[in-house]
Amino acid sequence: MTMTASRRSHIAVVGAGFTGMVCALRLLRAGYRVSILEQRADIGGLSTSHDFGSFEWDRFYHCIxxxxxxxxxxxxxxxxxxxxxxxKTEVGLYSHGGFHKMTGAADLLRYRHLSLLSKMRLAIMSLYVTKIKKGLRLERVPLCEWTRRLFGRKVFEQIWEPLLRCKLGELRRYASAAFLWGTMVRLASTRQQGLGAQExxxxxxxGYRMVFQRLQQSVAMWDGSTHLGVKIRRICAHEGDARAGAVRIDTGQGAQFFDGAVLTVPNSVVGRLLQTSDADYMKRLGEVMxxxxxxxxxxxxxxxxxxxxxxxxxxxxxxxxxxxxxxxxxxxxxxxxxxxxxxxxxxxxxxxxxxxxxxxxxxxxxxxxxxxxxxxxxxxxxxxxxxxxxxxxVPTIGYSGIVPPVRTPVPNVYLANTAQIINNTLNNNAMTSIANQACCELMKDIPVERSLAASGLSPCVPSLVLAPMEVSHG
Ligand SMILES: Cc1cc2nc3c(=O)[nH]c(=O)nc-3n(C[C@H](O)[C@H](O)[C@H](O)COP(=O)(O)OP(=O)(O)OC[C@H]3O[C@@H](n4cnc5c(N)ncnc54)[C@H](O)[C@@H]3O)c2cc1C
Structure with missing residues (x-):
């Protein structure tokens, strides 16, 4: 009987935020060897926790x-x-120097700074927005114009304009109506029934400290490794010695070689890291604000x-x-x-x-x-x-046309980042799906096991000479 020697493909996951950790888990479960590379001293990224003195909780607020x-x-x-x-949570509105409960339809009726007609328009049109089926078409329509048209000038000026200013700042004028649609559909989905029912x-x-603790335990259980304090500087295709792997990653601690990589960092970082002559791709990355x-x-x-x-x-x-x-x-x-x-x-x-x-x-x-x-x-x-x-x-006009795809121009390097959320606010539900999807694409291209005989690969697994695993969420 002839035995074919093989080794597990080694994948680098860049970023130990929520998306990076989910990608690592998916790839490890599928049988890949995984190393997570994170520039900060702890895991968690935007979902990390903080020591507030007498307790620890998320650095930024999260709900499910x-x-x-x-x-x-x-x-x-x-x-x-x-x-x-x-x-069951309550929602408030601070306007005209006072607080107004806005949890349900009855609260809206009591709100005295809008006429009954305006309030009815606000309620009916809000319900209408959540029922729109093909909201992606709204990507072509400017957000502020659409909102003003739909809700009327008074409701726009008193309610939506300030809320959009709060949520998107000066960049609201570049956003498309699909953002409001996506956000309202997501929020409505958490209400028990009908408009205004309690959230x-x-x-x-x-908090997320517990989620990361479990993610980290799972990664360790599947023999994944986490390397903190490792800032990636450059990623390119490795066309030299095939034994090393197809992707070269330069860190402050020298070059490392992998069979593939998943990047979970923002577009501006992707643009700095990837060595590619694909000008269209670079332009697309830069188009996301x-x-x-x-x-x-x-x-x-x-x-x-x-x-x-x-x-x-x-x-x-x-x-x-x-x-x-x-x-x-x-x-x-x-x-x-x-x-x-x-x-x-x-x-x-x-x-x-x-x-x-x-x-x-x-x-x-x-x-x-x-x-x-x-x-x-x-x-x-x-x-x-x-x-x-x-x-x-920011979900700008025609956003789904500029969203960076999972496959980057560098072979065997994939992208799973927050810019791939289409027309919605940032959320970890979307990031879970994006991580799952990116890993599925990687699995189609990179085999879990590499046959050493066929590729001339070395029987030794390439070693990683990075900072040892130091995870704060123990
Ligand atoms: C104020 C606020 C409120 C939120 N509220 C909610 C909510 O209620 N519900 C919800 O589901 N979600 C919420 N979110 C969204 C949630 O926090 C994000 O979806 C999630 O944290 C994104 O994770 P990520 O891993 O994609 O990105 P990040 O967390 O940004 O992770 C990227 C990681 O890459 C690392 N990195 C960057 N450059 C390099 C490099 N060169 N080398 C190595 N590593 C690098 C970074 O240090 C970071 O750890 C909220 C976010 C914020 C900010």
Whole structure:
């Protein structure tokens, strides 16, 4: 009997955020050898957790929708089903200097700053948007024009224009109507029934820290390795010695060779990393505009409001207020403290990015205290400032035509990143599907086992000489 020697194909996953970890899990389960390469000192990326002093929770606010099928399946797979908690949450609106409950249709009826006719138009047209079947056609229509036409000038100026300014900043004028459609369809899917019914939102006990702990345990169980503090500088096809692998990745610690790679980093990073002469591809990567985020997080000794989300339509320097502890149980999750996120979506050229933490706080605090005059500084236990420049890809006109495809111009290098979410806000349900899809494509091209005899490959598995595995979520 002739035995054919073989070795497992070795795949690099660049980025240990949520998408990178899901890709790693998928590939390991399929039988590949996987190394995760992450520039930061910990895993988690935008979904990472933070030590807020007396407790740890997500650095940015996250919730799970009842319709997040792909994400919920993943949580089941990680054995986290029993750790899911669901809460009926309230939504607020801060406008004309006051708070208005906006959880259901009855709340809208009570809202006194719009005429009955305008309120009916808002309710009916909102329902209509969620029923549109072929929303992708709206990609050709400018967002603000469409919203004004649909809801009327008054509702647009009082409600939508400020909300769109909050969500997309100055970049809203480039966005298409498909964004509003996609976002409203997703949000409506979590309501129990009909327009205005109360939202049920979920979270995993322990937050995303628990999710990453399980992901990391699974990766380790399947013999995957995680290398932190490894910044990738360049990725190209390796056409030299076939024994090494088809993809060369340059890190600060020298060149490494792999049979394939999946990149989970934002487009601007992909553009810097990939060595390709494909000008069209590079142009396409650059066409996606990203919004950044500056987020003040306040740890309070008391509850601030009854709302999980308070949308802000008055001109204020932040997007809204997210009181996380109206979704999660403070007694269990945050050591009795109340956790409030005050985010501002903005372009990366916003001068606020250059300010230090105190400078950002000095700008946010007067507006926050004007909004909540009862809130005393003594009730604030601690505050934090987080900044990220590449957060929300803006769904511009004709977005699905510029979305970067899974296959990059460099053979055996694949892409699974947030720019591939079409016409929606950033969410891990979409990223789970995107990770699954990218791995499926890779599996079609790269065999799990490589026959050494056929390819002249070395029987030795190429070794990785990178930083040892150091994972903070133990
Ligand atoms: C304010 C906010 C609120 C959100 N709310 C929700 C919510 O309610 N529900 C929900 O489902 N989702 C929510 N999200 C979205 C969710 O956080 C993202 O979908 C998810 O974190 C994206 O993960 P990712 O792995 O694709 O990207 P990232 O988290 O950005 O991961 C990319 C990783 O690549 C690494 N990297 C970059 N360059 C290099 C390099 N050169 N070499 C090596 N590594 C590199 C980065 O350090 C990072 O760890 C929210 C996000 C934000 C910011």
């Amino acid at each position: 929708l009842t319709s997040d099928r792909a994400l919920l399946d993943l949580l089941d797979e990680l054995g986290l089903h029993d750790e899911l908690r669901w809460t 049920q939102l979920g979270y995993v006990r322990g 990203y919004l950044g985020m500056i987020c003040v997080v306040v740890v309070l000794r008391r509850r601030l409001s009854p709302f999980y989300v308070t949308n802000v339509t008055d001109t204020i320097g932040f997007t809204g207020v997210i009181e996380m502890t109206n979704l999660i149980d403070p007694a269990v999750e945050t050591n009795g403290r109340h956790l409030v996120y005050v985010p501002r979506y903005t372009t990366s050229s916003d001068p606020l990015f250059e300010k230090d933490d105190q400078g950002v706080w000095d700008q946010f605090w007067p507006e926050l205290s004007a909004m909540y005059p009862d809130l005393k500084e003594a009730e604030i236990e601690r505050w934090f400032v987080f900044r990220e420049r590449n957060v929300q890809p």
